[in-house]
Structures are given as structure tokens and as C-alpha cells.
Amino acid sequence: MSSATDRDEFIAVVEDRLRGVGKLVRRSMLDALPEGEPAQWLYTPMREYPARPGKALRPALCMSAGRAFGADADDLLGLAVAIELLHNAFLVHDDIADGSEMRRGRPTLSAAYGVAAALNAGDGLAVVAGQVLRRAVRRLDRDLADLIWAEFDTMAMRTLEGQATEVGWRLDSVDNLVPEDYLNLIMHKTCWYTTIHPLRVGAIVGSGGTVELGPLVRFGFHFGAAFQIRDDLLNLVGDEETYGKEILGDLYEGKRTLPLVHLLSVADDADKTLVRQFLNLSRPQRSPEMVRTVRAMMDHYGSIAFTAEFAEGILLVAEEYFEQAFADAQPGPDLDFLRALVPYVWARWR
């Protein structure tokens, strides 16, 4: 990419494809969600997040990897829809756990309906995800179906482990973390279900269960880590309307992101004490002024620049692993799209 125009064009091509997958998967999700009573307190809230346009990264990874490894598109759609429905279920529960206020540009379910109704809606989305998955694996032979189910179980537990670790860090006021702790967290919390799982599921179906999973995990981890770190940065420097979540929300929530981990390790003693005191407060106690102060420290101590460099290094490793992970895949538009996603996650603003 030699010029800004090339770069814009490249982003447009990737986003075009993501939009296409998003539209298809969104329609399928809404078709799978039942209508019924109580509409107001269950079935309407269940449709809210699936109806809001998301990035569709996970289903796009699953379907492209699957086709690149030789799968029939019809065998992939249900799996991709199940992944996206489960993602929506996670989002609903995460927003409760984090006390978040905005999701995809609108109020979170817990903000709009209260914790109890949001909790039920999240559980309901997980049940429907299971139904969709069951229909999807009925197309496969029983051993392959069992393999795919085991993938979903592993993914769900990895994600919960990551969530629980992060909750524990906050409740235990942990403030002596190093970047490796952060990477270990997002391996569980984000990478497994965002990148590794969709790639593995697609590749397993495409190869009939023969694909070598190690390289896919290594690629998926680095790719997913770059994705998450970009998300952490967008939360600090992004534009709320494009980003869709509240800017600086991670600071209000006291999330141990990479910029915060860096800040805690390099700030002088007085500033470190200030940040620790800030982290020991509860969310409602953290004022906009305090949040702005911590945010300004991140500029002062170079935490934003450090994070950007760190992620660019990870992205280079991801590009190297890409060729190993897809050595046995078929060249073509699916593989091209997957390759283009790697620089794309770093260029995205939403």
C-alpha cells in the first residue's frame, strides 16, 4: 500500500465483504430468534443486539476459513450464525458485569431493561445459539459433529476463564501486572472466541477434521491480540459515534488494559499512587475529572505510543504465522480476504 488512497480502497474492500457477511448473518440470527410472550421483557430484548449492525468479524473468519479449506458454504452458515449469537449472548452478560452503558451506538440491555431482564435475555440468546448449532451439525457426520461441539465447549470455558480473571483483578485491586499477564488474559477473554475458535471451526469442517490446529491457534492468537489492543486504543482515542461504545469506558470500569498496565509500570511514585487510588474506587466513584487525569498521564508517560508499537510488533508475527496456518488452504478470494484482515484490524476505527 503506497498511498492513502490505496489504503482507503483496501479498507473499503474488506469492509464491503464484512458488511455482506454481516447482513446475511444478521438476517439468519433474527430468523432463528423466536417471537412469543413475554415479548416486552424477553423476546424483544433478545433481538436488540443481533439487530444492531456489528463488525461480523467472527462469522466472516469462520466462513472464509471454512471455504478456503474446502467446505461447502451451506455447511458453514449455521455454524457462523451460532458463533455470532453466542457472541451476542456474551456481550449482554459482559455489559452487566462491566456496568457498561453503550453498545453498538445505543444503550446496553442492562441500561435499558435492568439487570434481571438483561440476564434472562443473555441466557435466552445462548439457548437459541445452541439450537442453531444443533441444526448446523446435523449436516455433518456424528464424529465431526462431536468435534465441533467440543470446540464450542472449549471456547465457552476459555472465554469465561478470561472474564473471571479480569473480574478477579478488579475485585482484588491487582495493580502489579506486566504485559505478559495482559496477553494471557486476552488470549482467554478475547482471542479464543473472536479469532481462534471461528478459524478452527471453519478449518475443521473444511478439512473433515484433518487440519493441523497448532498453527491456526498461533496465528489466531496474534491476530486476535492485535484486534483487542486496537480496541483498547479506540476506547482511549476513538470517536464515539464510529466506535459505538462510550469513549474512556474502560477507564471508568477500571479495566486492566495494556496502556494502563504500561502506565502503572513506568509512572513515578506519586502518579502511580494516584492511579492505584483511582483503581481502588468503585465505578460510580470515578469522576470524569479523575478519568481525564489518568488519560492525560497515558500521554505523558508514552503509554499510548508504547501500546501502538507493541501491537504493531504482534501484527508482524501474525502475518508470518498466517502463511503457516493456511499452507494447505486453497488460493482464492477467501484466502485473500483473510490475509487482508490482518492489516485491516489495525486500520479500523470501529
Add this chain to the structure above:
Amino acid sequence: MSSATDRDEFIAVVEDRLRGVGKLVRRSMLDALPEGEPAQWLYTPMREYPARPGKALRPALCMSAGRAFGADADDLLGLAVAIELLHNAFLVHDDIADGSEMRRGRPTLSAAYGVAAALNAGDGLAVVAGQVLRRAVRRLDRDLADLIWAEFDTMAMRTLEGQATEVGWRLDSVDNLVPEDYLNLIMHKTCWYTTIHPLRVGAIVGSGGTVELGPLVRFGFHFGAAFQIRDDLLNLVGDEETYGKEILGDLYEGKRTLPLVHLLSVADDADKTLVRQFLNLSRPQRSPEMVRTVRAMMDHYGSIAFTAEFAEGILLVAEEYFEQAFADAQPGPDLDFLRALVPYVWARWR
């Protein structure tokens, strides 16, 4: 049952069998729950409710109904364990939604670990329940396995519908309910997963999918309704140590139970206004004194006596439906136990 001694002996026989099933199922649940990291914030909380002795009514219904319809005990245990694990997952999320403080004689997960960690632990229990269920249905042929999965999906959605309806009543300050509304609520919230589902699952496996489900649903509904109404009464008149939950907890939570529905329909205008004002408060605003006042009104207006009579009528209907529901079942200790459960739920104190 002609004397108090007979009655005590009959209760002891039923409880002995429930204890036996409970021990077996509890051990199987704990075996199925993985150990791992983060222990403190995920895997330890996940084990808490399954390790606390519960009533084991649901697995006992599934296993006894299954054997009475001719199933092999080995084909039933996994299904019963999945039912009980899912029940534990529901309890964890319910206790968050209700803001409850005690469960099985000890602090709720949300009280002990906070909402975020409890949320994850509940999700984790549901994932493990799914794993156990998948292993269990692998013993069945694929069509029967699909039928059993559909039963679990239906049950989960019915339960969420009931939960959501109850949440909506509270958030909308609904106070013009009649007993039929209450029965419709507990049909969804309690009866489906407590009695109807375990009976159906057992009977479907035992009969190879040929059992007639209508009579089982009718019996299960009346039996389950009596069980739930007894629970509502124990919450008002029980002994905290035996009962295991906080006495009067339903009043603190503003639950629309049958005694409350009755009170709202018969109290004079001044008292009705008082109760409505009480229901419009948030949980922390409801003082012990207010709760005692509402509780005393229930005695004054005969709401406790009305509820007991109402439940006894339902129990008689359940006994009639019992013979229809199990007309094709084999006589023997399993059928005897199921028959004895009907009067037992009304005699229980825990």
C-alpha cells in the same frame, strides 16, 4: 395415613430415597465440573451450589419415571445430572436477578463473590450441563438424542419466559393479578423445569419416544404447582434453618406469590394502598417493619389459609392425573416412589 407416626414414617421413606439420589447426583456433578484457573473467581464458585445438598427432586423424578417406563438406569443418570446442573445454573442467575442473600443455608454466590463473578459461574454451570447432556445422549440413537435436546431447549425457554414475566411484573409494578395469572406464571417459571421436564425426559427415554406426553404434562403441572405453592408458604411460615433460604425473602423481593395475589384482591382500600406502596419500593427500601406489617395482613385477611386450601385442591387433581400419566408404566418401587412424592411435597419443610 392414619396417624402422625405413619406420616413421619412415610416422609422418612421418601426422604431416604431422595437423599440417595441426591448423593449420587451430587458426586456426578462434582466429577463433571473441571478444576482449573482461575480457581478463586470461576471454578471454585462453580462448585459451590452443586456441593450444597439440595432436594434432588428433579433428578429423582427423571430417573424414577425413566425406570418406570422401562429405561436402563445407565441411560438415565447423565440426563438427571444435566438437569440438576442446569437447575444449579438457574439458581445462580435467579439469585442475582432477585438480589437474594441465602441459598441452601449459606450466602448466595452473588452475595459472596459479587454479581460479575456469579454471572460467569452460572454461565459456566450451563456449559458443563451441556457437556454432560451431550455425553448422555451419545448413548441414544440420533433421532432420540435430537428429541431429548429439543426437550431441554423447550424447558430452558419456558423457564426464561417465566422468569422474565415475573421480572416484568415487578418492574411494571403490576398489582391487579388473579390466581390464574399466578398459575400461568409458575407453569412457566417452576413446573416446566421442576416436574414436567424431568418426567418427560425419563418417559421418552424409557418408552423409546412413544409415550403420550399430554397426561404427563397435566400431572406435572399440578404436582409442580403444589410444590411451588408449598415453597411460597414455607417462605412465610417456615423455619430458616430447615428451609435454607431467608424467611420472608419473597416479601423483601416483592414477589407476586399466591398469598400476595390473594391479599391484594381482598384487603380493604386503605390496606391495599399500603401493600401497593410497599410493592412500588425497591428492595433496599423495604424495611423489616414494613415486611412484618404485610405479613401480619396475610394472617388478618386469611391469605395463608386461602393459599393452603387452594394448593390442597390442586394436589387432589394431581393425584387423579397421576394414574392417567403412568397408566403404561410398570408397577414397582419406582412407581410407588413417584406416587408417594405427591403427598410428600405438601408435607415437606425444606
